[in-house]
Amino acid sequence: MTTPGTNTLIFRGGARSDAVSADDRGLAYGDGLFETLRAHRGTLPWWDAHWARLARGAARLRLRLPEQRQVRAEAAALLAQDPDAGVVKLIVTRGRGARGYAPAADAAPTWLLSRHPAPPAAAHGLQVRWCRTRLAVQPLLAGIKHCNRLEQVLARAECVEAGVDEGLLCDADGNVVSATSANLFVLREGRWTTPPLDRCGVAGVCRAQLLAPLQAHEARLDAAAVAAADAVFLCNAVRGILPLARLDARTWPPHPAVAAARRTLAQLHPAFALDLEHP
Incomplete structure (x- = not known):
């Protein structure tokens, strides 16, 4: 559940978290994926296309994804707080891990959702x-x-x-x-x-x-x-x-x-x- 006035939400697996852990592999190695979606009046018209690309990347990296239904619901709730927000960013990392490159097979993914204003339209070439x-x-x-x-x-x-x-x-x-x-x-x-x-x-x-x-x-x-x-x-x-x-x-x-x-x-x-x- 979102908190009023919150622009960024952090999750570990399916549970809310207060911060990204210092041993998160996304922080240590960039071991993760992200999507940046354009919103329109509180909706995300290309959600399915973005999630499909995220899923292809996760399969390539052998990285677990959070449950899509929960991510979409949290994104919708985040936009509901500010229907004028123009951008939603989703980051998914492999989650916490020990020092070293070898990934843990059972790590719960860390994921972050944030909302942002739309960039101004280009007024010229x-x-x-x-x-x-x-x-x-x-x-x-x-x-x-x-x-x-x-x-x-x-x-x-x-x-x-x-x-x-x-x-x-x-x-x-x-x-x-x-x-x-x-x-x-x-x-x-x-x-x-x-x-x-x-x-x-x-x-x-x-x-x-x-x-x-x-x-x-x-x-x-x-x-x-x-x-x-x-x-x-x-x-x-x-x-x-x-x-x-x-x-x-x-x-x-x-x-x-x-x-x-x-x-x-x-x-x-x-x-x-x-x-x-x-x-």
């Missing part, structure tokens, strides 16, 4: 740069949203230092993967293309929702292919579609195909209908 930080290739972790995000932390610091909105990341072989916190779509010869995420990167829920309606296909891209695109946008499940306006010296004016993609997304998630008010 993004200014982005290529990041020096490269993503390590690790197919065993590719696609899932695990808690080890130091590469993104380093890349995001580059963006802050450079004064740009976002940064694009390549893997160690020079293949374009994503932005620091969003997936990438490029328009070439009238068709949307997005990089595959079989070697590294996060398979975003928003990306998955857009693949079929945009008839997008997956293909490896290099930096030159992105710079030569007719239009480019980023997307994630919290901010929706974010058009690119500038990448280094290359600029893109607003494109009708991006506007059409945003209208498509507004039909898939009602929170993104407001984004249509911005170019």
Whole structure:
């Protein structure tokens, strides 16, 4: 049960807790997963898609999940306290464990729920740069949203230092993967293309929702292919579609195909209908 005015709830197994334990493996090793969901008027329209990705990650890591019904009920109660909250974040770790990497087979998962305001809609196209930080290739972790995000932390610091909105990341072989916190779509010869995420990167829920309606296909891209695109946008499940306006010296004016993609997304998630008010 939630406490009035509480923005973050902590659980160990199915029971409430006052704090994350010092020996929690999520704290020690990043041994866990997380999901960040966009809310709309006290609801979570893409809950099933987020939980499905969480379950895929848990199977990959052999990590126990809490009972979905309880998590969803607690998330609903948390939002009921503040129906205007725009974001709910769920973190699940393997739970407590002894020192050392070997995981305990019977550890009860630790999980946290928190609510946050929605980010402001982008009032203009993004200014982005290529990041020096490269993503390590690790197919065993590719696609899932695990808690080890130091590469993104380093890349995001580059963006802050450079004064740009976002940064694009390549893997160690020079293949374009994503932005620091969003997936990438490029328009070439009238068709949307997005990089595959079989070697590294996060398979975003928003990306998955857009693949079929945009008839997008997956293909490896290099930096030159992105710079030569007719239009480019980023997307994630919290901010929706974010058009690119500038990448280094290359600029893109607003494109009708991006506007059409945003209208498509507004039909898939009602929170993104407001984004249509911005170019």
